[in-house]
Amino acid sequence: MRTIHPASLALNRREFLLRFGGGLVGIALSHLLGGESLLAAVSGDQPGLPHHPPKAKFVIQLFMNGGASQIELFDHKPELFRRAGESFDPGAGQRVEATTSEPGKVLKPQFEFRQHGQSGRWVSSLLPHLATCVDELAFFMAMTSRTNVHGPASYLMNTGFLLPGFPSFGAWVSYALGRVSEALPTFVVLPDTRGLPYNQKGNFSSGFLPPQHQGTIINTSLTAPIAHLSPPPGARYLTPAASSDGLALLEKINRRHLEANDGDARLEARIHAYELAARMQLSAPEVFDLTGETETTRQLYGLDEKVTEDFGRRCLIARRLIERGVRFV
Numbered sequence: 001m002r003t004i005h006p007a008s009l010a011l012n013r014r015e016f017l018l019r020f021g022g023g024l025v026g027i028a029l030s031h032l033l034g035g036e037s038l039l040a041a042v043s044g045d046q047p048g049l050p051h052h053p054p055k056a057k058f059v060i061q062l063f064m065n066g067g068a069s070q071i072e073l074f075d076h077k078p079e080l081f082r083r084a085g086e087s088f089d090p091g092a093g094q095r096v097e098a099t100t101s102e103p104g105k106v107l108k109p110q111f112e113f114r115q116h117g118q119s120g121r122w123v124s125s126l127l128p129h130l131a132t133c134v135d136e137l138a139f140f141m142a143m144t145s146r147t148n149v150h151g152p153a154s155y156l157m158n159t160g161f162l163l164p165g166f167p168s169f170g171a172w173v174s175y176a177l178g179r180v181s182e183a184l185p186t187f188v189v190l191p192d193t194r195g196l197p198y199n200q201k202g203n204f205s206s207g208f209l210p211p212q213h214q215g216t217i218i219n220t221s222l223t224a225p226i227a228h229l230s231p232p233p234g235a236r237y238l239t240p241a242a243s244s245d246g247l248a249l250l251e252k253i254n255r256r257h258l259e260a261n262d263g264d265a266r267l268e269a270r271i272h273a274y275e276l277a278a279r280m281q282l283s284a285p286e287v288f289d290l291t292g293e294t295e296t297t298r299q300l301y302g303l304d305e306k307v308t309e310d311f312g313r314r315c316l317i318a319r320r321l322i323e324r325g326v327r328f329v
Contacts (some may be wrong), residue, residue, distance in 0.1 A: 041206060059170070060319070062315075064208065085106065117131075147162060155203070166205075170204060171187060175210070184321065189329075210268075287317065
């Protein structure tokens with residue numbers, strides 16, 4: 001074994017400062033390059049980024065609360081046609097629970113099914129356009145539920161558990177994949193104009209994960225989807241310079257308060273939310289402004305039809321959010 005002489009470990013002051021300073025420069029450079037995704041591998045110690053380059057990048061989830069039955073869309077069940085009108089009996093003495101009534105007669109699908117694509121996927125006549133894309137889609141047909149009650153089922157679909165308190169799908173994606181854009185949230189929720197689904201915001205909670213991973217709810221049906229993003233027209237005293245000074249003072253006060261309460265994750269998440277809101281003043285208006293989209297794109301998303309206009313707008317905004325670095329919509 002090689003013996004290292006103690007004298008070789010000694011550093012003079014100049015060498016010590018050179019090595020120590022070089023190390024700090026390296027750390028700073030690593031942080032800057034990592035934040036811009038310019039490093040070959042990302043350190044797990046860097047906040048907001050995963051410890052390895054992920055294969056998955058972004059997710060758009062269309063959660064159809066009370067949507068059409070799967071047997072009217074993709075799940076072709078020929079037995080339902082043969083048994084239509086019979087009393088429903090699963091056999092073996094199995095009891096069927098129904099929350100509002102006793103089980104009735106077997107009901108066949110109300111729409112015609114046909115096979116499409118090279119895969120031969122059965123699709124209902126309700127979806128003639130989507131039927132042309134079946135070879136590019138993946139279908140998961142083996143899922144079952146432990147409940148037929150909407151409230152727990154809503155939790156199950158969004159968190160994987162029947163009870164509240166667990167992180168939602170979007171929160172896990174935010175936590176696992178990290179932040180891409182410093183000017184937009186990692187997890188955004190665009191609710192239906194008629195309101196949120198069963199359990200309201202509980203579907204988009206961060207659960208036991210840090211609070212900054214919960215969904216940011218943005219109501220696109222309002223004239224101003226994000227309230228107070230810009231000052232009111234009459235507040236002429238709110239100049240850019242005054243806003244900048246105010247934000248700087250607020251950050252200073254918040255950081256001082258956080259140092260005195262460094263164990264409160266909710267406080268840190270709220271500070272991050274305020275800082276993000278300030279950055280969104282510049283980024284968010286452009287995201288929700290669809291005037292730059294072509295007429296062809298607007299037609300593809302159904303913006304020219306009253307029936308599909310609202311849903312289509314949210315789908316288009318979801319795509320624009322993903323393109324600008326939001327991880328999960």
